[in-house]
Amino acid sequence: xxxxDYAFMQRALLAAVLVGVTAPAIGIYLVQRRQALMxxxxxxxxxTGVGLGFLLSASPVWMATLTSVLGAVLMELIRWYGRTRGDxxxxxxxxxxxAGGVMFINLAPGGSNANLTSYLxxxxxxxxxxxxxxxxxxxxxxxxxxxxxxxxxxxxSQDEEFARxxxxxxxxxxxxxxxxAAVTVTVxxxxxxxxxxxxxxxxxxxxxxxxxxxxxxxxxxxxAIGVSVTIGGTVTSYYQDVPPGATIVLLTIAAFVLLTALAxxxxxxxxxxxxxxxxxxxxxxxxxxxAREPDGKVxx
Amino acid sequence: MTSEPVISLRGVHAELGSRPVLRGIDxxxxxxxxxxxxxxxxxxxxxxxxxxxxQVPLSAGEIELFGTPRRQFRNWARxxxxxxxxxxxxxxxxxxxxxxxxxxxxxxxxxxLRKADHAAxxxxxxxxxxxxxxxxxxxxxxxxxxxxxxxxxxxAAEPELLIMDEPMAGVDLASQEVLARTLREQxxxxxxVLLVLHELGPLEPLIDRAVVLRDGCVLxxxxxxxxxxxxxxxxxxxxxxxxxxPARTGLLS
Numbered sequence: 282x283x284x285x286d287y288a289f290m291q292r293a294l295l296a297a298v299l300v301g302v303t304a305p306a307i308g309i310y311l312v313q314r315r316q317a318l319m320x321x322x323x324x325x326x327x328x329t330g331v332g333l334g335f336l337l338s339a340s341p342v343w344m345a346t347l348t349s350v351l352g353a354v355l356m357e358l359i360r361w362y363g364r365t366r367g368d369x370x371x372x373x374x375x376x377x378x379x380a381g382g383v384m385f386i387n388l389a390p391g392g393s394n395a396n397l398t399s400y401l402x403x404x405x406x407x408x409x410x411x412x413x414x415x416x417x418x419x420x421x422x423x424x425x426x427x428x429x430x431x432x433x434x435x436x437x438s439q440d441e442e443f444a445r446x447x448x449x450x451x452x453x454x455x456x457x458x459x460x461x462a463a464v465t466v467t468v469x470x471x472x473x474x475x476x477x478x479x480x481x482x483x484x485x486x487x488x489x490x491x492x493x494x495x496x497x498x499x500x501x502x503x504x505a506i507g508v509s510v511t512i513g514g515t516v517t518s519y520y521q522d523v524p525p526g527a528t529i530v531l532l533t534i535a536a537f538v539l540l541t542a543l544a545x546x547x548x549x550x551x552x553x554x555x556x557x558x559x560x561x562x563x564x565x566x567x568x569x570x571x572a573r574e575p576d577g578k579v580x581x
Numbered sequence: 582m583t584s585e586p587v588i589s590l591r592g593v594h595a596e597l598g599s600r601p602v603l604r605g606i607d608x609x610x611x612x613x614x615x616x617x618x619x620x621x622x623x624x625x626x627x628x629x630x631x632x633x634x635x636q637v638p639l640s641a642g643e644i645e646l647f648g649t650p651r652r653q654f655r656n657w658a659r660x661x662x663x664x665x666x667x668x669x670x671x672x673x674x675x676x677x678x679x680x681x682x683x684x685x686x687x688x689x690x691x692x693x694l695r696k697a698d699h700a701a702x703x704x705x706x707x708x709x710x711x712x713x714x715x716x717x718x719x720x721x722x723x724x725x726x727x728x729x730x731x732x733x734x735x736x737a738a739e740p741e742l743l744i745m746d747e748p749m750a751g752v753d754l755a756s757q758e759v760l761a762r763t764l765r766e767q768x769x770x771x772x773x774v775l776l777v778l779h780e781l782g783p784l785e786p787l788i789d790r791a792v793v794l795r796d797g798c799v800l801x802x803x804x805x806x807x808x809x810x811x812x813x814x815x816x817x818x819x820x821x822x823x824x825x826x827p828a829r830t831g832l833l834s
Contacts, residue, residue, distance in 0.1 A: 313673040432692040436683035439671045442664050443734070446634045446744075447687040448657030486673065494718035495676040 284519045292413050293405040293515055297529070299420040300472045300481060301511035305489075305503035306427040307465045308482030309496075310458055313438040319356070319459075320479035323466045325375040326352030327475055328382025330467075331400045335389035341400065342415045346467040352378060353459035361452070403474035403526030405515060412471055419468045426461045434458060435496060472511065473526040480530045481507060488537040491544035506536050585612050586648070587742045587773045588633060593642035595632050602628045604797040605642070610742075615764075615774040615787050617805060620794035626777045627665060629794065630746050633775075634662055646742075658687040661735030665746035665777075669719045669730045677722075677730055678715045681705055684737035705736040708766065710759050725756025732760060736767070743767060745776040749784070757783050781805060 284290045304320075311319050330348030334341030352374060359370045386392045399407065408416075427434070437444040437454045445451045462482070469478040489502035514529030588610040595603040602625045610616045620626045631637045633644055635651060644651040647659060661684070669680050684705070685698045694702075706712040709729040714722070719730060728748060735743060743764075749757055761783040768774060768787060781788060791805035 309673055313671045315672045317672075430692065432683065432686060432689075432694070435675075435679070436686055439675065439680065439683060440664065440666075440669075442631075442634075442636055443662060444683070444686075445636065446657055446660060446662035447684065447738070448655065449686060490674055493674055494721075495716075496673055496679050499673050 284516065289406055289408070290515075290519060292408045292410065293525070294512065295413060296408050296416050296472050297405065297511035297515045297525070298508055299416055300469045301507035301509070302504055303420050303423040303427075303465045304469050304478065304481035305485040305507040306500070307423055307458070307461050309486045309500055309503055310427070310434050310438045311462060312483060312486045313435070313496075314441075314458075317483045318479060319353075320462055320466055320482040322356065322371060322375045323349045323353050323463050324470075324475035324478050326378035327463075327466050327470060328397070328400070329378045329385065330382075331397065331470075331475075332382040332385025332389070332392075335392045335396060336385045340411070340415070342412060342467060342470070345400075345470060346415075346419065346464060348378070349463035349466050350460050353463035354456060357456050357459045360455075399474075400470055401474050401476050402524060403470070403472050403477065405472055405518070405525040408471050416468050416471070419464050423461055423465050423468065426457060430454070430457070431500075473529050477526050477530045480533060481511075484530075484533040484537055485510070488533070488540045491537075491540040492547065506533070510536060586610065587612055587646065588744075588775055589643075589645040589648075590629070590633070591643045593629070593632060593644060594640045595628055595637050596640050597628065597637070601640075602797050603632065606794070606797070606799055608792055608799070608802075610773055610775050612773055613768070613771050615768055615789050616776075617781065617784070617788045617791045618775065618777045618794065619779075619781075619791055620800075624794040625797040626794055627746055628797075630744060630775070630777055633744060634660070658738045659741045661738055661740030661743045663728075663731050663735045663743070663745040663748050665750065666731055667724065667727070667751055669722075669727045669734075674718045674720060676716055677706065677711055677719055677733075678702060680719055680730055681733045681737050684734035687738045701739060702733075702737050705733040708736055708763050709733045723753065723756075725752040725759075728752050729756055729759060732763065736763075741772060743772055743774045743776070745774070747777050747779065749778065749782055760784075761787070 327345040327349040330345035331341045334344035386397050433449055433454055437451055466478050473481055485503040485506040488506050489499045493499040493502055510529050510532040514525050514532050517528050518525035586609045590606050590608040593603050593606040606629055618626045628637055646654045682702050685702055689698055706715055709732055711729050788805045793801040
């Protein structure tokens with residue numbers, strides 16, 4: 282455990298754990314509403330913020346937060362009003378965001394695409410104390426929203442039309458989901474990078490689904506997977522000199538594969554248990570009626 | 582039975598895209614009444630239902646719920662809604678209880694469910710005969726059971742008015758019987774019901790009045806066609822004798 286002696290590793294681990302908690306916590310609602318790739322879109326928009334941060338000599342983390350929140354709100358507005366060809370509008374937003382990032386960073390004094398790389402793929406070892414402060418504050422916001430409003434967010438993500446009739450402020454909750462996802466993207470930006478952040482939002486949830494039957498269990502397992510892989514990836518990268526972002530994402534996918542393999546016998550056992558509780562006259566397997574000829578009347 | 586309307590539509594027009602779907606609908610459901618909305622595909626049944634809950638914007642006309650203009654209506658706990666769905670499942674596994682609990686949010690303050698709320702959720706599950714499946718994932722259910730879960734979700738708030746969009750679609754006979762019994766119990770307690778149906782089926786004895794739509798207009802508003810089969814179908818054009826309702830004559834084109 283000698284890695285804990287270094288201040289940069291302590292910061293890296295703290296940031297990694299916070300990402301491991303927040304990314305699946307908001308990701309589960311995106312997966313539930315079948316917008317699994319929204320995090321990816323927000324990541325592209327956040328690049329413009331990073332570029333602006335360099336250009337204006339402001340904190341790239343806070344500028345990225347600002348632009349990705351604006352981008353996420355814009356995506357929600359497109360979803361409401363631009364029913365026709367919403368996908369095209371979203372594509373323009375994504376690629377406009379990416380192009381904007383490259384443009385601004387090259388306009389910045391002494392800036393080049395090399396500066397962008399640490400944001401695209403993460404740069405865990407260079408997380409500064411001020412980054413840690415920002416990440417802690419943003420992560421607290423994400424946890425507060427995703428746990429505090431879990432019933433409302435569950436209802437809206439499950440069935441928007443029904444949620445409206447329960448009197449929930451559906452639009453406000455949709456906007457909040459988008460903003461929270463945007464905040465999570467910027468929390469994860471330094472750890473796994475903008476291009477890989479969506480993996481941590483989606484894959485732990487997909488892996489957890491292999492084992493769980495309820496939303497609450499899926500949430501808990503997804504966060505547990507998120508924390509395990511971010512710690513595992515950070516520590517691995519310390520000893521093996523591999524990029525932490527990519528290590529974390531590959532570990533997440535490995536967890537998915539492992540749990541999928543484990544889940545098959547589990548679901549078989551559940552099916553057997555369910556069959557045991559069925560009434561006796563309703564067998565779980567098809568039964569071919571016995572040939573009707575014991576008394577010899579119906580010969581074929 | 583008082584004649585206080587729980588739902589009232591007057592001259593409702595609505596468009597989807599630029600295509601007029603509702604062309605001046607008048608529809609009233611009074612307290613304790615069970616009204617079936619019938620019509621062929623594309624006649625505007627679902628649009629009419631969805632305009633009542635505010636999912637489809639009106640281009641003209643007025644809608645009132647419990648005497649309050651819909652835009653000002655906030656007391657959604659009085660309304661139970663069953664949308665047209667073939668599944669209760671979303672992108673993430675959820676148990677039957679988790680789904681039905683979201684129907685109770687209209688009565689819960691700040692989204693916190695108390696003991697009484699959990700009891701109401703359990704009662705709703707018992708009403709549709711799904712209490713023994715409460716902890717199961719909805720992914721493990723049959724089509725009819727999905728529909729029972731969706732109805733339990735609407736009942737969890739203990740509403741005074743049920744609005745259902747094709748609750749019998751894709752439902753096996755056993756579940757249809759359960760749903761008919763559930764609805765009968767609700768009606769006996771004074772709940773008003775507006776439901777879209779393709780055919781009257783096992784609900785026929787419950788229905789007080791049928792409103793038949795065609796091309797976004799009210800074609801018939803009166804006693805339900807008693808015979809099942811052809812008479813239940815829209816496009817069955819003979820004039821049913823019923824009390825004159827002058828406000829509607831202009832629409833029976």
